[in-house]
Amino acid sequence: MKIKFFMMICSVILFSSCNKWLDVDLADKVTEEKLFSTPQGYQEALAGVYSSMASPNLYGKKLTMEDIDILAQYYSYDGISANYVKWKIYDYEDAGSQGRILATWRGMYSAISGANNIIKWAGKDVQVLDADTKNQVLGEAYALRAYLHLDLIRMFCPDVKRSPKTTGIPYNLEFGVSLPPVYTVEENVQLVVDDLKKAEVLLAKDPITSAKPYQMASKDMADKYVARINLFGVKALLARVGLLRGDKVSAIKYAKEVVESERFRLLDFASADKPDSEIDMLFSDEHIFSLRNKNLSEYTIELHYPEVTANSTRFAYLPFVNVSTMYEGNNDDIRYSKWFSTVNGNFVKFNVDNKLKFFSKMPMIKLSEMYLILAECYLGKDDQLSQSYINALRDHRIRNNSHWTYLTMDYIMQESKREFVGEGQLWYAYKRLNLGVQTSSGTIGLIPPSDKIFVFPMPLKEIETGNRN
Known part of the structure; x- marks a missing residue:
């Protein structure tokens, strides 16, 4: 119940926005105070953020085996469902693509708001958490905030090495009603590093430092x-x-x-x-x-x-292509x-x-x-x-x-392609290295690298409501 309540708070905050970033009366403040009145409440709140990240709208499906892997061209050009045709060719102006982008934007910032709420409450001078538990909770929350912002940067910003001074995304450092500032891409990335450095210090006594999970029977x-x-x-x-x-x-x-x-x-x-x-x-x-x-x-x-079914067969929406070739038939x-x-x-x-x-x-x-x-x-x-x-x-x-005695970046990329199938990582590697993306179609072939295929546009609804120019 507590997890559901915490996720509800995050959803209300993001989906109620009209003309301001967080134009909302925080619902059921008394209940929220109750949630953060015990150590278990903080664990429930963290679980709520993890649960939202694992949902099909984020890393459970959309940002892994679905939308991001479509862009990496894992799936057949000819067999792909009509629902994905515009997305597969990087037509981000298409209405359907715009809907996908907006849903991702809102879902990610909703999860970030959840992490920020934990940081806000854990940062108060209260006696709910002992010092070690407080550090653990804050460390995880800062790390999750960094993880989510990093992927927003990888989706919505040009590559930091090639366009460091370009306008980036809002980096949301606080939970509340204020409008987060927009930073340059290099400033965005530095804020990620800053959050991770905080988390590294806070998690110095993380339980994993005295355990080897792979040795556990269960x-x-x-x-x-x-x-x-x-x-x-x-x-x-x-x-x-x-x-x-x-x-x-x-x-x-x-x-x-x-x-x-x-x-x-x-x-x-x-x-x-x-x-x-x-x-x-x-x-x-x-x-x-x-x-x-x-x-x-x-x-x-x-x-x-x-x-x-007994009467028909529907082909897979996202059929893989050339799997044997990808693994060299091995x-x-x-x-x-x-x-x-x-x-x-x-x-x-x-x-x-x-x-x-x-x-x-x-x-x-x-x-x-x-x-x-x-x-x-x-x-x-x-x-x-x-x-x-x-x-x-x-x-x-x-x-x-048989060990390789000669190695090129292309070999490493091919190994990455084999390794991250279904996990939504390959497209980011193409972008980081500014590489063309090989399609499954002989007529289209290699799609040249450009911001057109590697940078999602700011969601139109965010622009229309005055959040961005």
């Missing part, structure tokens, strides 16, 4: 450490941000801290040599931060599976053999009958990303070290893997 118990943002999730985000703004020294520093912490481990093949009901299909030992959602299976069936690549059905080619990564042992969750930051960051950062600086990181990752993906 994955449900392990999720208490990783199905939320934690200290190493903050460090991984700092590595991601370092790479985004071209600060490879910082990216290397934080990625190595995560890898060398030994709190996570790359896939052990022995865990995959079991019946499907026993396989950890999502490689959860590698999850630094993930979001639980028991309906992921339904979402992937809705998007990626054909619908067969049946020894466990991502190919386990994430896609060998019988009918269906995408089964999030739809495996192993729910008695493994809770469905969407990876938000994985150990494999740290290896890819290190391989990219060392490329051209120490090629042998770069190869060692990419080969280590592939050793835990491909049986009897």
Whole structure:
């Protein structure tokens, strides 16, 4: 009930806005004060933010296996549903596309408001929380605020390396009725770093510092450490941000801290040599931060599976294309053999009958990303070290893997494409590197890189109500 109440507050704040950013009377203030009157209330409030992020309108579906992966051209040009045609060709002015953008904008800022409300209440001089619990709550809230703003930057701003002084997005630092200022792109990114640095200090005593989740027999118990943002999730985000703004020294520093912490481990093949009901299909030992959602299976069936009835067959809305080519036809690549059905080619990564042992969750930051960051950062600086990181990752993906002795950025991108399928990360990599996007259509081929395909326009409704020029 408390989670539902907290999510209701966030929804009211964002969806009631007319001529001001937060033109709303805060509903049921007495109940809100009651929510934050106990330590459990703060945990419920955090759970509310995580729940909203895991919803199908955000990372449960839309910002992972649906909208963002469509832009990365994972799905067939010819077989894609009419609902997505304009989106797939980056027609952001289309009415349907505008609706998608507006919903994303509102959903993300709603979750940010939830984090800000926690920061507001936890920052008060009250005796509800002891010092360690207060630091933990604030650390998670600052980290979540940074995570959400970072993805808004990646969607709505030009690349920070190429257009640092360009107008960016509002960075919402307070919960309330004031209109957040708009910053430049480089200022936006620095605010993300500032929040993450605060979180890093606050989470110094995070429980994960004295635990190794992958060693726990119960994955449900392990999720208490990783199905939320934690200290190493903050460090991984700092590595991601370092790479985004071209600060490879910082990216290397934080990625190595995560890898060398030994709190996570790359896939052990022995865990995959079991019946499907026993396989950890999502490689959860590698999850630094993930979001639980028991309906992921339904979402992937809705998007990626054909619908067969007694009278008709509807093709999948988002059919994958050239999966064999993507994995080089290598049946020894466990991502190919386990994430896609060998019988009918269906995408089964999030739809495996192993729910008695493994809770469905969407990876938000994985150990494999740290290896890819290190391989990219060392490329051209120490090629042998770069190869060692990419080969280590592939050793835990491909049986009897033959090590690469030559590496290019294209190889790293192809490995990223294989690694992040269904997770909504590839399009951001194309944008960061200013690379053309290869389509599945021979007639269209490579779409040249430009802000036209890499930058979402500000939602028209935000402009019309006077929020932006």
